[in-house]
Amino acid sequence: MAPKRDNNNTRLDDAARAGWLYYIAGNTQDEIAAKLGVSRQSAQRMVSLAVTEGLVKVRLDHPIANCLDLASRLKAQFGLRFAEVVPTDPASSSTTLGVAEAGAEEMARWLKSSEPIVMAIGTGRTLKAAIEQLSPMECPQHKVVSLTGNIAPDGSAAFYNVIFNIADAIHARSFPMPLPVIASSPEERELLHTQAMIRPVLELAARADVTFLGIGDLGDDAPLYLDGFVSQAELKALQKAGSVGEILGWSFDSEGRMLEGLTNERVASAPIPSGGNALVIALAKGAKKQPAIAAAVKGRLVNGLITDEATAAALLKSER
Amino acid sequence: MAPKRDNNNTRLDDAARAGWLYYIAGNTQDEIAAKLGVSRQSAQRMVSLAVTEGLVKVRLDHPIANCLDLASRLKAQFGLRFAEVVPTDPASSSTTLGVAEAGAEEMARWLKSSEPIVMAIGTGRTLKAAIEQLSPMECPQHKVVSLTGNIAPDGSAAFYNVIFNIADAIHARSFPMPLPVIASSPEERELLHTQAMIRPVLELAARADVTFLGIGDLGDDAPLYLDGFVSQAELKALQKAGSVGEILGWSFDSEGRMLEGLTNERVASAPIPSGGNALVIALAKGAKKQPAIAAAVKGRLVNGLITDEATAAALLKSER
DNA sequence: TATCAGTATGAGCAATTGCTCACGAAACAA
DNA sequence: TTGTTTCGTGAGCAATTGCTCATACTGATA
Numbered sequence: 001m002a003p004k005r006d007n008n009n010t011r012l013d014d015a016a017r018a019g020w021l022y023y024i025a026g027n028t029q030d031e032i033a034a035k036l037g038v039s040r041q042s043a044q045r046m047v048s049l050a051v052t053e054g055l056v057k058v059r060l061d062h063p064i065a066n067c068l069d070l071a072s073r074l075k076a077q078f079g080l081r082f083a084e085v086v087p088t089d090p091a092s093s094s095t096t097l098g099v100a101e102a103g104a105e106e107m108a109r110w111l112k113s114s115e116p117i118v119m120a121i122g123t124g125r126t127l128k129a130a131i132e133q134l135s136p137m138e139c140p141q142h143k144v145v146s147l148t149g150n151i152a153p154d155g156s157a158a159f160y161n162v163i164f165n166i167a168d169a170i171h172a173r174s175f176p177m178p179l180p181v182i183a184s185s186p187e188e189r190e191l192l193h194t195q196a197m198i199r200p201v202l203e204l205a206a207r208a209d210v211t212f213l214g215i216g217d218l219g220d221d222a223p224l225y226l227d228g229f230v231s232q233a234e235l236k237a238l239q240k241a242g243s244v245g246e247i248l249g250w251s252f253d254s255e256g257r258m259l260e261g262l263t264n265e266r267v268a269s270a271p272i273p274s275g276g277n278a279l280v281i282a283l284a285k286g287a288k289k290q291p292a293i294a295a296a297v298k299g300r301l302v303n304g305l306i307t308d309e310a311t312a313a314a315l316l317k318s319e320r
Numbered sequence: 321m322a323p324k325r326d327n328n329n330t331r332l333d334d335a336a337r338a339g340w341l342y343y344i345a346g347n348t349q350d351e352i353a354a355k356l357g358v359s360r361q362s363a364q365r366m367v368s369l370a371v372t373e374g375l376v377k378v379r380l381d382h383p384i385a386n387c388l389d390l391a392s393r394l395k396a397q398f399g400l401r402f403a404e405v406v407p408t409d410p411a412s413s414s415t416t417l418g419v420a421e422a423g424a425e426e427m428a429r430w431l432k433s434s435e436p437i438v439m440a441i442g443t444g445r446t447l448k449a450a451i452e453q454l455s456p457m458e459c460p461q462h463k464v465v466s467l468t469g470n471i472a473p474d475g476s477a478a479f480y481n482v483i484f485n486i487a488d489a490i491h492a493r494s495f496p497m498p499l500p501v502i503a504s505s506p507e508e509r510e511l512l513h514t515q516a517m518i519r520p521v522l523e524l525a526a527r528a529d530v531t532f533l534g535i536g537d538l539g540d541d542a543p544l545y546l547d548g549f550v551s552q553a554e555l556k557a558l559q560k561a562g563s564v565g566e567i568l569g570w571s572f573d574s575e576g577r578m579l580e581g582l583t584n585e586r587v588a589s590a591p592i593p594s595g596g597n598a599l600v601i602a603l604a605k606g607a608k609k610q611p612a613i614a615a616a617v618k619g620r621l622v623n624g625l626i627t628d629e630a631t632a633a634a635l636l637k638s639e640r
Numbered sequence: 641t642a643t644c645a646g647t648a649t650g651a652g653c654a655a656t657t658g659c660t661c662a663c664g665a666a667a668c669a670a
Numbered sequence: 671t672t673g674t675t676t677c678g679t680g681a682g683c684a685a686t687t688g689c690t691c692a693t694a695c696t697g698a699t700a
Binding site: 647666 | 682
């Protein structure tokens, strides 16, 4: 087989030479053909061969390149329909920097549509920050619907409810949920959900075209606990039951499976949309949230994600 | 300046994104235009910008047989410890094409080491071009030290001094030499070299692990003369004394022997490193430089060489 | 020797890309 | 404000590239 191999080698040599002249020296294929004494088509084939044989490696030296790469790997690995990765600023301690801006950008993209859409919104600091980045616009054709209540346990309006802010910013019809996040009992939850004011909202939420929500961790300083939606005892119980994160108050374990019982029996939020075409985009980044994000994407609780480089890299690594 | 910079940054970001979609994801410019919501022409411009800004790096992963062969013969014939030969583009008049890319690659290979190293750097157009090809990386553990001054005779910073560029690109500690290339007298040279700021740099240079430098010819349009470091009269005198080339300003004859007297008495650069394990790699190609390169390798002034096929072949032939 | 399968080659064509030019908006100076 | 300059943009066109198909070649076999 020696002659064959020689042939292949010189073939690849020529291909490499053609590829070099094309990509490094910037020749046209006509020039290459002339220099190597072959026809233009043969030169084209050589260049093409050099590419298909993987001889030619293209790299992009820009932070954004890495982001795009991570995004496409996230999509592939977790079956996401949407993924965006923003650069990480190692110096910043913000839990929303970048993600908020990118989230706002993506929201604006949807809202620019002249077709009426239903946009569902969760709560949380990240989402709040995203809404703040949203440029005001006139969108009377759209509807924004809250997926979760805005009533704190003490009866006040929860600070991180964002439905009013977004409605303000874009002048769309808004559908808030005048509910607590977590009811005092399963029965109360059922009762609340049958209310005349709530049912249409839940129905609207179920057919949202796109959903933006945050992901909360369930560490000792879980937002759900800090904001008073669960007691310390309840938090401990959730942790003990294996919960690593929550979305809209729904707790799930490290595989992204919803917990049975505990506070999940009493969560008054709408279910996380999961209809066929519905895009459910989570905005979240940070080491603390990473297990929660990993679980959410693994369990297909969301099919879209906006995060940062560091978190994206960690997600890919943890699941390899 | 903030808005300007922002603008530039987002411009480059967009360019990078377009470049990524084009070169990595294989989109056509029409598709990119659609995805980014711009016209086809703008997409084309972005891709083009990504290329001209050096965001896009193309590498060829195939040692062309002839180049390898030439490299190993160079090593054998001149006792080089390192030799790399890149293809020649006969039509190109560039004096750096290919050599710069290969040099950058070799530098990157050294810089990837987690062991702290000292890298010494010369000057010149070739080296400048090589640094431009170097991918940004984080190398706080390494030190880069300039072997030669960066002060032109008129007091300005010489354009082809590259120490700052490389330090920028790799975030290593840099040690420039705030000196002229050639002092006005031997006495001034001595004086300069005893300065507190210079001595440590010279000492560091002397123990560099690896050195990259260019080779200059001493024809009528010698870079040393073009850049104003020597007068025409001095150049003529050097030529008359048999000088065929210079490294860091040090002139040598066709056998690679350092000239006595003349400008060599006043060169303020560090000596060319020649310690036991130190690898001294010259980047140079081209017919004009060929006698200088031949002399440098014959006289063992360098023990590494990156050049192109045509020059390599000529070197081997001339010395057979 | 005739035939045939497999493969390389060149022509022609359609798609893609790069360039130039003219226009219009924003920035700037009078 | 008004004129000027610079910059970005889109249109149109020419060059370049990629693909398909018909043909020619190799060399293996009956």
